Amino acid sequence: MAQPMNMDDVLQTFIAESRELLLQMEDALLQIEKTPQDLDTINGLFRVAHTIKGSAGLFGLMPIVEFTHVAESVLDRVRSLEVRVDEALSALFLDARDHIGQLIDLLAEDGHLERLDEALRVQGQRLAARLALYLDAPVATASAHAQEHPSAVDQQAGVDHWHLSLRFGPDVLRNGMDPLAFLRYLGTLGQLLHTVTVFDPLPPLLSMDPESNYLGFELALASDASREVIDGAFDFVRDDAQVLILAPQASIQAYREHIDALPEDNAVLLELLVLCGTLSEAQAALVTQEGEPASADAPGEPDGGQDSTAPSASTAKGTLNSDSNLIRVDAAKLDQLINLVGELIIAGAGANLVAVRSGIGEMIEATSLLSRLVEEVRDSALTLRMVQIGATFTRFQRVVRDVSKELGKDIVLHIRGGETELDKTVVERIGDPLTHLVRNAMDHGIEAVSTRLQRGKPAQGTVRLNAYHESGSIVIEVSDDGGGLAKDKILAKARERGLVGDGQLPAEKDILNLIFEPGFSTADQVSNLSGRGVGMDVVKRNITALRGSVSLESEEGQGTTVRIRLPLTLAIIDGFLIGVGKASYVIPLNMVEECIELASGQGAESGFLDLRGDVLPILRLRDMFDVQEPGGNRENVVVVRYAGVRAGLVVDRLQGEFQTVIKPLGKVFGEAHGLGGFTILGSGAVALILDIPNLLGLVAKEATHRSIPRLLSTQ
Incomplete structure (x- = not known):
């Protein structure tokens, strides 16, 4: 009997997945501003909106469904080249992305969206109205669709493309048919969004027959063609192939019947559907856990035409493709593991000390082996917590874009060393200090365009984020090619505040470090970003709390570099x-x-x-x-x-x-x-x-x- 589905766990999966998709959406929008004709990026944007809408529909989250449906409709016109992405539309979609993020955050906090804040509701309505201006006619909202089909939210997985499962027989080549020719023909009916090859029937090399076919395919096809037209493409190979077709907006039950009709393991097939973009992880969890698995003699798909008398799938769980064999682990569980490893290290050291005192050779050898194994366990456990800092760096593309527009400056962000890894806790806690440093570089460091041109510099200023390993630590650099720090101005301000005596002349390094004093600021006026003397002391305090250090290098007229050194792990x-x-x-x-x-x-x-x-x-x-x-x-x-x-x-x-x-x-x-x-x-x-x-x-x-x-x- 199937285990009851834990909706809370599935909802948390949806929230985590949506946040990842929104980060991808933000990166894609920033990329499109530079390359508005990049169809791959545009299609990726559409898939993000489509996946979020479909998954939200499974949970009845209508505020997300309704709003994302409008955004998805505009993106559909963009990918069909009816609407061109310009700076205004890109900015609008960034605002839409932020609104969806706010809804997801509210869902994570309350567990539902039954009582939306009025300001948030009005914000969504205004953004939807602005998006609707890019449509030829008013877009039918998802709520209207739900009223026409009351069971749609509960029963549909929400994909708008066809999904085909093709299993060509071993004699298809001998009979003069080329499986790839069918794939090429499908491309004339629409767009093949994803193609995944099924290798499971492939025998060992020595027993392979070069004239036999062993491959199958899972396809995601975006097409306006009817089922009859798509199914008719396989008329000439009907006797040598198994062809299963899932229509757009197929029901959850149809998905379950579809995978049961195929010969591979159900878990493998679900993974293939996720790889094709036909199901999200949350939808796959529903297909897996909702109700009893469909039997081999279950009726065919309700949207017609498919014989489901194929053998039922094996109940044994196969091994998933190694490239996709990933699982989500709660960070709290990793913390608990690290704590237990720490206690194990202390206990192992105690056992080793007792062995040395006993003088028994066999015991000393055994505890030595134990210490080596504990060290390997420690290294493996710490590796689980290591993440690349690139994701944190990439988020600053949005910060630089927004702040540069607010300041009226032309600034670009260059990133290096994004593959550098460090402890997840360090990555989470370094975000705020980096944000302040990047904002400072843009506000105080990069000059106005007119000033840069007078100094013989390019009109576009540059902020750089760089990370690398050095002597067991990670070094993060935030640099700019701006005007640098005015040491005389800093020293005069320090003397005014009594931090430096009138007769004292500190070293250059000490003068630069004065900006880390609480309340210290040399800004001539207060802006929305800085000038109140709050921030650099907090930056230093937060970095020191991570057992790190911060240093400064600056050359007037050339720029400034802030260098942060952090431990790889805190445990x-x-x-x-x-x-x-x-x-x-x-x-x-x-x-x-x-x-x-x-x-x-x-x-x-x-x-x-x-x-x-x-x-x-x-x-x-x-x-x-x-x-x-x-x-x-x-x-x-x-x-x-x-x-x-x-x-x-x-x-x-x-x-x-x-x-x-x-x-x-x-x-x-x-x-x-x-x-x-x-x-x-x-x-x-x-x-x-x-x-x-x-x-x-x-x-x-x-x-x-x-x-x-x-x-x-x-x-």
Whole structure:
């Protein structure tokens, strides 16, 4: 007996799928503004609107169905070349896309659309009226269609194209018929939207007969031809083929009967229908779960003409095509998995410690194998959370388009490194800081067209987003070719606010970093985008909360680059364990360059070492943390590097590599600079994780002021 369908799960699938489709729609609209004659992009736009409308109809979401139906009708005229996409129509469709997104967000929040906000309802009506101007006659709304056919919403899957399943027999070639010729003929009746080849009957190469046919096809055909005309195309091959035809707007029951009449596994066939664009994922879920599967002797399709006496499909579940074998996983489940892996690492470290203390060789070997396997599980689990940053970058195409029009500037966005991967949590939390930086680049950085022409620059300004990996971190750059930062103006403003004394002349880097001070702004006037001194300090605070850092480079008249460095993951890292006194500390392993022995008294007075001819500043952790316990017979220097800055940390003991589960410090340690969290050792003791970027900043101050701040006592 079929399991009862969980409508909440299917609705969540629809919401997630619709949001992905709306992102595709936004990208396509921005692309069409540049290439208005790109038919592939236009057809993609139509399929997006059509899929959302059809899926929404399954749930009776009439506000979405009615509005999307009008947009779909206009897009149908666009793809038939009756209406040309210009800047005004593209802008209108972007507004329509935003309205559908608002409806989806409301659906996600309330679970229904029964009570629309009046402002949202009026907004939809106005947009629909503007879209209807591109139609020759008033468009019949989906609600009117539903009144004429009350069961349409419940029974139709909502596709407007024909779907054909073709299974040519093994002797079709011997009888002088070419399967591809039938596909070419169908192309004369309309447009073949999708063609998927079915390879399941293909035998091993050695047993293959070159004169036999083993292939079938799943086709999506957009055509105004009747069923009789389409079916008549196969009159000459009727005895050597199985031909199944699904009419547009076929019922859910018709889909179920259709797949049951074919020889392949039902799950595989549903996947093929999704690949062809005939069903969405939400519709496929309904076909799979609604009611009992149709039996082999069920009546044919209600829209006629198809014999359903073919053998019933096998109940065994086949293996899906590897390219489409993807599943959706709740992010909360991934978080739970990472937490459990973290606990497993701590428990494994404890078991390894007990094995070493026991001195039993077999136990040590077993725990060593366990540690290696746990490390592989950790890497696999973290990979599940890694996503490409390209999707986040692409969303800024819309930001640049809208803001440049608001500012009256001609600005283009260039993206590089979109394939760079990092933790999903980091991607989600970096969006707001990047938005502020991109807006700042357009508002403060890029000059007006007249100014750019006077300076000998192209009229079109450029904002660049770039991402790449460097030393175990990800670097994100936001740059522009604008006027750069006016250092004299920044310094004057800082002196006006008392941030810099009248007699002080900070280094260039320190002057640029003043813009990260709370409330700091050099804007001459307040605009809708900036000028109130709110934002850059929030950007830095948000990036610091991700254990990252931000730096600036600017050249007046040439442009500015903001460089953000972030960890690849926020959960588990490879660490290097060190000891100072009785306490243990962890340094991220990717920041460790080398370890050297420190001769007695070396660098004690100067604070520097001669490392193979290079001057290396050092920081004694014993002094910084005010450790009073005696150390060992010798000291060691751990050479660390971050963002091109190198320094040495003087420690008592080197304890080797250590898988580190990062846990956040409590609020009471909020002012303890130089610490990035803590971890639990196998012995149950706590080890603090050093914040290397912060410590390197302290090294720079130590070199200038010859003083060591006491941050935290271990006593």
